[in-house]
Structures are given as structure tokens and as C-alpha cells.
Amino acid sequence: MTSALAHERTPLQGSGSGAGRRRPLSWPRIKRQLIPWFFVLPGLVLAVLFKFHPAVDGIWMSFQKVQPFLGNEWIGLQNYADVLGDQRFIDAMEHTVLLAVGQTTGAVLLAFCLALLMEGASRPLRWARTAVFLPVVTALAIIGEVWRILLFPSESGFANSVLSLFGLPTQQFLSDPSQALWWVMMVGIWTAAPYNMIIIMAGLVGIDRSLYEAAAMDGITTRQRIWYIVLPALRPAISVVLTLAAIRSLRIFTEVYVLTGGGPAGATEVWMTRTFSLGFDSNNLGVASAASVLLLLVTLALTVATRAITHRKETS
Amino acid sequence: MRNPRSMRFVSCAAAASILLTVAACASDGEAGDDADQSLEVWARSDEASAVSWQFMLDEFTEQTGIEVEYQAVQEFDTQLQARASQGDLPDLLVNDAGSLGNYVAQGLVLPVDQAAIEGNDEVPQRIWDESIGPDGELYGVPFSRQASITILRKDWRENLGYDVPTTWDELTELAEAFATEDPDGNGEDDTYGMVVPGSAQSGYIYRWANPYILQAGGDALERSEDGTFSVVFDSPEVNEAVEWVQEQFCTEGVTVPGSINLTTADTPFFQQGTAGIYSTGPYNISTFSEAVGAENVEIIPAPAGPEGTTAWAEGENIYFGASSDKLELQQQLASFLISAEAQEIGMSNEENDEGVAAQAVVRIPVNENVDAAQVTGDERLAVAQEAYADSEPFPWSIDYLPYRQIVADGLNAIAADCNADVAEGVTSIAAQLQEQLERDEFAG
Numbered sequence A: 001m002t003s004a005l006a007h008e009r010t011p012l013q014g015s016g017s018g019a020g021r022r023r024p025l026s027w028p029r030i031k032r033q034l035i036p037w038f039f040v041l042p043g044l045v046l047a048v049l050f051k052f053h054p055a056v057d058g059i060w061m062s063f064q065k066v067q068p069f070l071g072n073e074w075i076g077l078q079n080y081a082d083v084l085g086d087q088r089f090i091d092a093m094e095h096t097v098l099l100a101v102g103q104t105t106g107a108v109l110l111a112f113c114l115a116l117l118m119e120g121a122s123r124p125l126r127w128a129r130t131a132v133f134l135p136v137v138t139a140l141a142i143i144g145e146v147w148r149i150l151l152f153p154s155e156s157g158f159a160n161s162v163l164s165l166f167g168l169p170t171q172q173f174l175s176d177p178s179q180a181l182w183w184v185m186m187v188g189i190w191t192a193a194p195y196n197m198i199i200i201m202a203g204l205v206g207i208d209r210s211l212y213e214a215a216a217m218d219g220i221t222t223r224q225r226i227w228y229i230v231l232p233a234l235r236p237a238i239s240v241v242l243t244l245a246a247i248r249s250l251r252i253f254t255e256v257y258v259l260t261g262g263g264p265a266g267a268t269e270v271w272m273t274r275t276f277s278l279g280f281d282s283n284n285l286g287v288a289s290a291a292s293v294l295l296l297l298v299t300l301a302l303t304v305a306t307r308a309i310t311h312r313k314e315t316s
Numbered sequence B: 001m002r003n004p005r006s007m008r009f010v011s012c013a014a015a016a017s018i019l020l021t022v023a024a025c026a027s028d029g030e031a032g033d034d035a036d037q038s039l040e041v042w043a044r045s046d047e048a049s050a051v052s053w054q055f056m057l058d059e060f061t062e063q064t065g066i067e068v069e070y071q072a073v074q075e076f077d078t079q080l081q082a083r084a085s086q087g088d089l090p091d092l093l094v095n096d097a098g099s100l101g102n103y104v105a106q107g108l109v110l111p112v113d114q115a116a117i118e119g120n121d122e123v124p125q126r127i128w129d130e131s132i133g134p135d136g137e138l139y140g141v142p143f144s145r146q147a148s149i150t151i152l153r154k155d156w157r158e159n160l161g162y163d164v165p166t167t168w169d170e171l172t173e174l175a176e177a178f179a180t181e182d183p184d185g186n187g188e189d190d191t192y193g194m195v196v197p198g199s200a201q202s203g204y205i206y207r208w209a210n211p212y213i214l215q216a217g218g219d220a221l222e223r224s225e226d227g228t229f230s231v232v233f234d235s236p237e238v239n240e241a242v243e244w245v246q247e248q249f250c251t252e253g254v255t256v257p258g259s260i261n262l263t264t265a266d267t268p269f270f271q272q273g274t275a276g277i278y279s280t281g282p283y284n285i286s287t288f289s290e291a292v293g294a295e296n297v298e299i300i301p302a303p304a305g306p307e308g309t310t311a312w313a314e315g316e317n318i319y320f321g322a323s324s325d326k327l328e329l330q331q332q333l334a335s336f337l338i339s340a341e342a343q344e345i346g347m348s349n350e351e352n353d354e355g356v357a358a359q360a361v362v363r364i365p366v367n368e369n370v371d372a373a374q375v376t377g378d379e380r381l382a383v384a385q386e387a388y389a390d391s392e393p394f395p396w397s398i399d400y401l402p403y404r405q406i407v408a409d410g411l412n413a414i415a416a417d418c419n420a421d422v423a424e425g426v427t428s429i430a431a432q433l434q435e436q437l438e439r440d441e442f443a444g
Helices: A002-017 A027-061 A078-085 A087-118 A123-137 A140-150 A158-165 A180-205 A209-217 A222-250 A254-259 A271-281 A285-315 B004-028 B047-064 B076-085 B097-106 B125-131 B154-159 B168-180 B201-215 B236-250 B282-292 B327-337 B340-345 B372-376 B380-389 B401-416 B422-439
Strands: B038-044 B067-073 B092-096 B141-147 B149-153 B192-195 B221-223 B229-231 B275-280 B297-300 B311-320 B391-393
Touching: A027 A285, A078 A087, A078 A285, A087 A123, A087 A180, A087 A222, A087 A271, A123 A180, A140 A158, A140 A180, A140 A254, A180 A222, A180 A254, A209 A222, A222 A285, A254 A271, A271 A285, A271 B076, A271 B201, A271 B401, B038 B047, B038 B076, B038 B327, B047 B067, B047 B327, B047 B340, B067 B076, B076 B092, B092 B097, B092 B327, B097 B125, B097 B311, B125 B141, B125 B311, B141 B282, B141 B327, B141 B380, B149 B154, B149 B168, B149 B282, B149 B380, B154 B297, B168 B192, B168 B236, B168 B275, B201 B236, B201 B311, B201 B401, B229 B422, B236 B401, B236 B422, B275 B282, B282 B297, B282 B380, B297 B380, B311 B327, B311 B380, B327 B340, B372 B380, B380 B391, B401 B422
Parallel strands: B038 B067, B038 B092, B192 B275, B311 B391
Antiparallel strands: B092 B311, B141 B311, B149 B275, B149 B297, B221 B229
């Protein structure tokens, strides 16, 4: 009955539009094309209001001395010069790159091992997978807080009491400027690995089982199997994981902010904590915006480069 | 299968939802018409101090009929920046007296006419003068004052048979005893000496160390007659204080392990009974008393440094938001808030209807007719009042935030590394302060 109704109305409206022949312009057709947009619009409006508008604003602010009540002052590239000329930003960049490289490699390697260990359908494995995945669904701030407690630098701290079982001396962990960054990296790897594991596992499931069978008949070793079958098949998954992990690591903020706040002695200061501190501790929103825009550009360049490299490999 | 009627319904619904979204956004900006007789007030407060504010403002509304929309804001400066970027500020904001220079530099606050504030003569002129901006105009109404005080676990001290420390050395000695002599007598090595928020974030380590710098006779900047400043940080006095600070961090147990990264939010050690010495503001007394028992918490006169017992003064001012056009109402509320009546309400620890106990927002009253110890019946506040009598604030007329951050970053680096050369660190901090002064064009 509904289709009958629809059938009746179409010619009426068609003649109403007067054109008759030009079907693409008929009202129902336009309506049909418009409706999806209506569904998208609420989300789009929100995204424009809360994402794109602030982002564009941020880019605009990066060229200005920001003072909302006295009127912003256009100062060209001065903010960018300030960022690039600031030794602490340079130090923060070094820490960020070191963290990004260390965390990305560490998390992908660990994820790969975890994925190989956890692949399968048995019930205990399902439990283990859930347990391993928990860090991903836990809020970063809570992870930071928990690790801060575990790494309490006195003899009675959890990590130190574990070390003392092996006769190792009490460590200062996050309070020691020479170790703090490594411990932040360790926490980062612990947090990121399970997410990577899931993507790699999805890749593992996609490998044709007959390849394993054929390889087994040829009598190859486990190492050869990983090198010649598993890794090549995982290339797309690993490229996704690498891109995501690299971007995530460059943007690192919450863990560092909760674990050390950038200290001690600036040893764990990263790009985002420096930006945050300039923007909100020193009220220098212009320079903070410039720093954020620079991070955006670096992330963008890195993403494009990773895509280009892996794409070339995939096609070759 | 497509059903045009239901499709039409869906498209209407979609359109309606968009309109609602847009309308919700639009209606936001319409608050605050000229005609309305109400004030929006922001104060930095947590749940307990919000109760105190509510008591005061309810009384104001009852007396005048002026409605007050009060917002308890925790991340005050972050939120204020967000509001400022929209060009719309609260009518009245109550925050640190030390923020004055920063707010004036950003144009966020209006000048105040002292004569138009009723009862302004009940506040000492010395305190009014602490609200004068770099251009010689008055920009804030003083609301509450406080000074850093030293809080001790009295029972621990007495258990171990120590006297109240009167010098830095005795303070260190007591801290070491708290760490090593099992002051709580539970047979476990689980206590420490001092609670120190040692992170450089928001300048915490400088706030903690500043009384010691003052007590050694040092300071960061010195104001000259013409309103310019000079750096006085690189001095033997400051060196002595910073050496002492480094020593506290580097003597095991004297400070809680890991203090170098801690902010005030991560330092519950006094309340938890794991540390027994805290140099902080008097606003913590009620919280501490509740946690470990009022009889176990004592406030002592600052243990003397080489040059005396000067404390670091802080306070809160009432500021008039620059976008407001309700000057008369602003003045009326400010007059009420500094009156003896309001200041007394602001010190109460009473519970509200929901059973939340108020935390005093008036720490040391600015109104000279009000005596904190007398109003609260808490004799310990007399010590806090004495500390305030001999105290120095941060420079208020300039935007001190960048300077505070420079000193805090430098101190954090020196305290983090026990082999760090103090003299070198202090010189480097002084050089950065000088650079900042020149950038801000305040160098004398």
C-alpha cells in the first residue's frame, strides 16, 4: 500500500514542477538526496562549532598577541620565532621525539609478541585477552595515578619492594631526572600495546591457514615462519598501527601531566606540557597556539610520509 | 521500501534537532540584560568553601533583594581565560591578590573607586595599597588575607620529646626525627618529615620555598620608587636559602619521597598521618583537624632563618569584571563583603542544609574590626594573624606569573639534583628574571 501511495504522488509532483522531462530535478529526488544531509547535519554542526571553529581560531591566534579585552595584535610570525627560539621547547621536542620513537617501537614489538601469544579461540585465552586489553578502556589519568603510586620512590613503594626481593637498591624512579623519561616511556608502552595488539590480531586472523600448513610440510622453523609468512601478511596492519602510534606519541600529554607534570627539572617535559604551561600558566595563548600549529604540521607531514612509504611498499 | 510520510517525519525531526542545537547555542549569549538587577559572581572554591560563599551571598540577597548567581570555579584561571576569550566576564570575580597585575595587563578588570566602597575605612590603607596597579590606579577590593604558616603534628612532637622548633636547624632535626624515630609508635618505618609540593607546575615549589628565601633576607625582585623593578635574586641570602632547600630534599626522610614532582593536589600526607610538618596556608587547618584530630594539629610561629621569621603573604581580592555595566551593584556587593558582618559569616564552619561543612573563605579578615581567633574561638588562628603581621607578598602590580614560573623551574631543577651547583642555578634564575623584566619593560 505504501508503494501504491508513493506511485500516485510522484506524477502529481512531477507535473507540478513543470519540467516533466528533467527527472534529476524532481522534488522527491532532491528530497532523497537531501535527507542524508539532514541526518548528518546535527553532528556536522557540533563538529564545526566545537572542532573546526576552535581549530581555525587557534591557527588565527598563532599569528597574534592574544589579549581578548585589549584587542588582539597582529604580530606575524613572531610567536613561531618565539617557539623555535625557546631552548625549553627544543628540549621538549627532543623528549617528545625520544618518547615517540621509544614508545612506538616498544608498543608495536610488545603488541606483536602479545598477539602471537594470545591468538586462538580457547576460553582461558579469551580471559587473558580481556585482561590484557583493560589498559585501553581505562582513563589515562587513572593509569597515570596508579603508576605514580606503584612507582613511589621509597622503600615501601610497590615497585621498590619488588626490586628489593631481587636484592636491588631503592630506586627514585620518576623523581630522578636521569630515569624519569624512561619510566614515562615504560608506562606509555604498557598503555598502548594492547590496542596495537588487537589490530595486529585482526591481521593475523586474515592470514591464509594453508600457508602455515604448506610451510609446516616444508619443515621451516618458527622464526622463518614469522619472517616469511606472518610479517609480510601483517604489513598493512603494522602500517596502520605505526601511523596511529606515532601520532598518539607526539601528542602525549595526560600521562606525563599526571605522572610528573613535566618535572623533575624539566626532564620529562614534552611538547604538549610545555604548550599547556605557556598557554594556561603564563597566559601566553598566542605562543601556545603557534606551538600547537607546529605540532599539527609535524603530525600531518609524518602521517603523509608514513602513508607514502607503506603505500609504495604495498604496491611494489 | 520508502515511505514518504515517515520520511517527511524523519526530515522534520532532523530539521527540528538542528534548530534546537542552534537555538541552544544562541540562547547562551543572551544572559545579562541591562535591566536586570542581578550579579554573576565567580570565586575559586571547592565544595566546602562554596558553602561559605553561599552563606554570605544569601545574606546579601536577603538584605538588598539583589539576586546573585554564584559559580564555584575550581580551575579558576583556565576558566576565566575561556570566558575572557568570549569577551564576557562575570560581574564580580574573587581570586588571588597576586593576580592583579596579570588581570590589569590583560584588561580584564575595571578600576575601583575606593571612596565609593562603603566602610572602606575599616580596611587598613596599607592593604588597600596592595591593589594599586602599575598605572597608580586601584584595581581590586581586598577581601581576605593570609600568610604562610608552619603546621606540626603536636602528638608526634611530644611523643618524641622535642620542643617546638624555633630555627631552621631545629626544624630539619624534627623532620629527621619524624622520619626515623617512629613518631606514631606503630613499630613501622612509615612516616616522613615535611610535606612539600615540589613541582614547578603553577609555581608550587617557589610558593613553598618563598618564606625561607624571605627569612634568609632574600627576594626575587625589588620595586623602586618609580614603579620599575630590579632583580635581587643573585645574592648570598638567596643562595643560603636555596642551599637549605636543596638540603631538605637531599636528606633522606626529611621530605616525603618523590616530593619533587608533587602538586598540592597530590600531597595528602599530613591528613593521612604519614608526614608531620607542612608549611602552607591557614585554610588547611580545618581539613587537617578533621583528619587527624584538632588536638594533634598545632600552628607554630615560623622557625627563624638567618634574617628572621618573615612569612609569605597572600590574599584574595574582589575584582570588577571589565565587561560588566553594573558598577553600582558591584560596589554594593563589594561593600557588603568587606563589612564585619560578611567577614564573620565567611569564617564560619557551619553546615548547610545538605550537611556539608563550610570551609572558611575569609582566612585573616581585612576588616580591622574582626578578630579571627575570637570569631572562630580557635586560638591557633592568632598565630596565623601574627604571621601575617610580619609578611611580604609577591609583587602585585606586574603580571608576576612568568617570574614565578622562572623561579619555580629553577628551584625544581636545583632540588631535583643533589649534586647541582646552587650558586650556578641561582645566577641562571636571576639572569632569566632580568631577561623577563626587560621584555616586559619594567626593568629599572
